Amino acid sequence: MRLFFLLTFFTLFIAAAFGQTNRIIQVEDSTTHEPVIGATIRTPTSIKPVVGTITDGRGKATMPEFSATITTLTVSAVGYKTESFPIQLGADTLVFRLKAADESIDEVTVTATRTNSRIDDLPIKVEVLGQEDMDEESAVVPGNVSSILGDISIIHVQRTSAVNGNQAIRMQGLDPKYTQILRDGLPLYEGFSGNLGVLQIPPLDLKQIEVVKGSVSTLYGGGAIGGMINIVSKSPTSSTPEFTALLNRSNLKETNLNAYYSQRYGKTGLTLFSGYTNQQAVDVTGDGFTDSPAIKQFNFHPKFFWNPSDRTKLDIGYAFTTEHRAGGYLPALEGTMPNAYQNVTDLQRHTVDFNASHNTSARNSLTVKGAVSTFHRQNTDYQKLSDGRQSSVYLEANDLVRFGKHQFISGANLTVEAFRKNPDSTRLVDYTYNTVGAFVQDDWQVGETVAIQAGLRFDHHNTFGNFLLPRLSLKLKPSDPWTVRLSVGTGYKTPNLFVNQTPGASMVSLIFPRLLPIDVTTVKAERSVGTNIDVAYSRSFENGFSVQVDQAFYYTYVNSPVVSAFASMSSNLGAYTQLINAPYNLFSLGTDTYVRLEYKAYELYFGYNHTLARRDGASDNSYLPLAPQDKFSTTLAWENEHFRFGIESSYVGTQYLYANQKVANYWFFAAAAEYHYSDHWRLVLNGENLFNIKQANYETVVSGPITQPSFRPIWAPLEGRIVNLALKYTL
Structure with a gap:
């Protein structure tokens, strides 16, 4: 209801300020060209009154024709940089493309597959715990990543010793040895060096954790029978x-x-x-x-x-x-x-x-x-x-x-x-x-x-x-x-x-x-x-x-x-x-x-x-x-x-x-x-x-x-x- 009244409020202001024919504005992600939903579009604050609108589920919004004193529009959205765009004269539809505010948006980019593709584009199933998850986990359980991995239903963190606290990961019900663990795309935890302490990696300096489900031994060799985890x-x-x-x-x-x-x-x-x-x-x-x-x-x-x-x-x-x-x-x-x-x-x-x-x-x-x-x-x-x-x-x-x-x-x-x-x-x-x-x-x-x-x-x-x-x-x-x-x-x-x-x-x-x-x-x-x-x-x-x-x-x-x-x-x-x-x-x-x-x-x-x-x-x-x-x-x-x-x-x-x-x-x-x-x-x-x-x-x-x-x-x-x-x- 609040969103409805806000949209109505913006619309009345626009009608009062311009009272002319409408223009269509499309807001997109600059990288994926996907529509940005809920983006705010407003006139410069130096020109009173300030009016604006919000994009719908298609990333589109409607605004009346602008006066000659308005040459730019400011567009903002959660997760994106706030930018001012020039108004193209004579264009019925204005397309504004927003850039990500920081690399936290890039958490959907998967590195384990070597192509650095967006997670939505991959034919294989990958689940990504991103920067926001790492930031939260660094304060909740700062000593290791085992807790956040255990929150994923397909992963079961198994304690392997009653007295020394060692833990291992099961995926798809299989023994821990069938889960391959990488650090920055490198298989570093094999054999004698992988038996203790892999999950004791603190999350504070991590960007994301990529969980690839199922058999993917083709990527990095033997071991990824139940799945692969890239830290x-x-x-x-x-x-x-x-x-x-x-x-x-x-x-x-x-x-x-x-x-x-x-x-x-x-x-x-x-x-x-x-x-x-x-x-x-x-x-x-x-x-x-x-x-x-x-x-x-x-x-x-x-x-x-x-x-x-x-x-x-x-x-x-x-x-x-x-x-x-x-x-x-x-x-x-x-x-x-x-x-x-x-x-x-x-x-x-x-x-x-x-x-x-x-x-x-x-x-x-x-x-x-x-x-x-x-x-x-x-x-x-x-x-x-x-x-x-x-x-x-x-x-x-x-x-x-x-x-x-x-x-x-x-x-x-x-x-x-x-x-x-x-x-x-x-x-x-x-x-x-x-x-x-x-x-x-x-x-x-x-x-x-x-x-x-x-x-x-x-x-x-x-x-x-x-x-x-x-x-x-x-x-x-x-x-x-x-x-x-x-x-x-x-x-x-x-x-x-x-x-x-x-x-x-x-x-x-x-x-x-x-x-x-x-x-x-x-x-x-x-x-x-x-x-x-x-x-x-x-x-x-x-x-x-x-x-x-x-x-x-x-x-x-x-x-x-x-x-x-x-x-x-x-x-x-x-x-x-x-x-x-x-x-x-x-x-x-x-x-x-x-x-x-x-x-x-x-x-x-x-x-x-x-x-x-x-x-x-x-x-x-x-x-x-x-x-x-x-x-x-x-x-x-x-x-x-x-x-x-x-x-x-x-x-x-x-x-x-x-x-x-x-x-x-x-x-x-x-x-x-x-x-x-x-x-x-x-x-x-x-x-x-x-x-x-x-x-x-x-x-x-x-x-x-x-x-x-x-x-x-x-x-x-x-x-x-x-x-x-x-x-x-x-x-």
């Missing part, structure tokens, strides 16, 4: 310095201090992130063992940008992480019972990455990118030391050519993973894996309603052989609000001791002192095929209401999965663990529903995922352990000039352990309140797991002697309620 860093956007500092404290004795700086200096630019986390060990349940580990972590991430010309771009980054993490029997960590169980990890990660691109013409772009990384970790578990170092290299060159309705990209890449064992208590051995790959991909916009993406990759692994990976995706747009995407692709995963975060059978241990080296003569790589169907509806209305609905269906089949099993050999900790090809296959079949509603200051999200993930064998058809079949998520948020409130809830149900042992269903509730004063200060109070749901409420998690305890599989939260208060300052 994208910020880049400098303005010559005005940007500085953000954040201080956070939680009831679990966690303190976070993070700072981010960004600025452009002509043709160069710099971003700099530094973060420190200090968390004390906490026993929430009173059983003597840590439910929240002690963590001391420091991150340092500078990145330098250079644009010598409009055609050439270069960025070079360095990332350093050091961490001390300790869990186990709390008196042992405090030094009063040194012989009791402890799990202590010290790690350091150094990474240098680069990305260079050159546009040889308006239709051709060459890109060379890569990373060199070293990772050193010492772990003491059950008083046994494991000590190893991994060196990783990733290099890629690709050529993107645009011609007609095609975007054709071809390239090659090299991946090196070299593990070296230091003297310790394990039976691990040194290894070096090399993978050389070549890929081609064609994005073909057949017509206004049809687009096709076809890809083919060939990989040669020095130990596990050759892999040919075709993939085909189709996008249909039968009408403006509807989009249909269909995709089918193949994938593979090579055996690796350090990526099997879920034991293959009950009581099989994955601690390093029990692992045996892989027998490469008998263990072969896994291969998969998967298909996805996605139907989306998106529409905005003149009254400010918008709706987005997305319904997905998926199916994945994995042949001869590599699992951990008991070996015939024994140690003083029990039987050793070896990797084998299981005598069964795996499949995952499911649906994923996403609904997002926005109206003025309100935002409502629903997500429901139903997945049936099972073993497919002659004698074993059990459900995959620790893979919930039902997950429901919802978020309601409201915001005004100074306040923002949000509540979240999620339901995890129909979850099984080993041998189809069903566990309890549970609800998870969270709430956050934010007060922002001017554009500089924000105070955030956040509560996670408000009703204090813990696995210890349903069963005993730890049993056995305090020197060699046994831990139940983790299927529910351990820490219970978490409340944190964060203060954020932005310059």
Whole structure:
């Protein structure tokens, strides 16, 4: 009603001021040429009275003929720069194109697919958590990105250790090893270096997170069988310095201090992130063992940008992480019972990455990118030391050519993973894996309603052989609000001791002192095929209401999965663990529903995922352990000039352990309140797991002697309620 009266008010003013024939004004996005709904058009403030109008659902508005004293009109809209446009004499229709106010609008540009295409143009389904999401998460859960990823219904964040707090990601119900994680389009978290702390990346210096659903191993090689997650860093956007500092404290004795700086200096630019986390060990349940580990972590991430010309771009980054993490029997960590169980990890990660691109013409772009990384970790578990170092290299060159309705990209890449064992208590051995790959991909916009993406990759692994990976995706747009995407692709995963975060059978241990080296003569790589169907509806209305609905269906089949099993050999900790090809296959079949509603200051999200993930064998058809079949998520948020409130809830149900042992269903509730004063200060109070749901409420998690305890599989939260208060300052 208020919008109706406002439109009437503007119309009466226009009629009174001009009283002449009408002109049609069209307001569009300067990049996409899509109509801008709700844009305000007004006459200059220097000429009284000031009159104006607002664009409708088609981005159009009507204004009477102008007097000779009015030569420009000012146009403004949320998310766009306010600009003044000259009035073209004699033109019945005026077209004004607005530019994005800043790069936050570019969150719909996807980088993981190498073509830097808009998310709406891609034939494959990608979900993007953008700059606004990262800004909110940096104050709500500043220490890591696991919380925001867990809000997506198709993703389940699985805790893999009862005492050290390690987490992993499941997509489409499959084990965590089938989800590939990239940082700025680089696969840096494979093998020994990817087992711990991937999700401990702070969100403050992130621009967006891209979630590609389904089999996309064609893009970056083996691993992306269930999906791929690309974590994208910020880049400098303005010559005005940007500085953000954040201080956070939680009831679990966690303190976070993070700072981010960004600025452009002509043709160069710099971003700099530094973060420190200090968390004390906490026993929430009173059983003597840590439910929240002690963590001391420091991150340092500078990145330098250079644009010598409009055609050439270069960025070079360095990332350093050091961490001390300790869990186990709390008196042992405090030094009063040194012989009791402890799990202590010290790690350091150094990474240098680069990305260079050159546009040889308006239709051709060459890109060379890569990373060199070293990772050193010492772990003491059950008083046994494991000590190893991994060196990783990733290099890629690709050529993107645009011609007609095609975007054709071809390239090659090299991946090196070299593990070296230091003297310790394990039976691990040194290894070096090399993978050389070549890929081609064609994005073909057949017509206004049809687009096709076809890809083919060939990989040669020095130990596990050759892999040919075709993939085909189709996008249909039968009408403006509807989009249909269909995709089918193949994938593979090579055996690796350090990526099997879920034991293959009950009581099989994955601690390093029990692992045996892989027998490469008998263990072969896994291969998969998967298909996805996605139907989306998106529409905005003149009254400010918008709706987005997305319904997905998926199916994945994995042949001869590599699992951990008991070996015939024994140690003083029990039987050793070896990797084998299981005598069964795996499949995952499911649906994923996403609904997002926005109206003025309100935002409502629903997500429901139903997945049936099972073993497919002659004698074993059990459900995959620790893979919930039902997950429901919802978020309601409201915001005004100074306040923002949000509540979240999620339901995890129909979850099984080993041998189809069903566990309890549970609800998870969270709430956050934010007060922002001017554009500089924000105070955030956040509560996670408000009703204090813990696995210890349903069963005993730890049993056995305090020197060699046994831990139940983790299927529910351990820490219970978490409340944190964060203060954020932005310059």
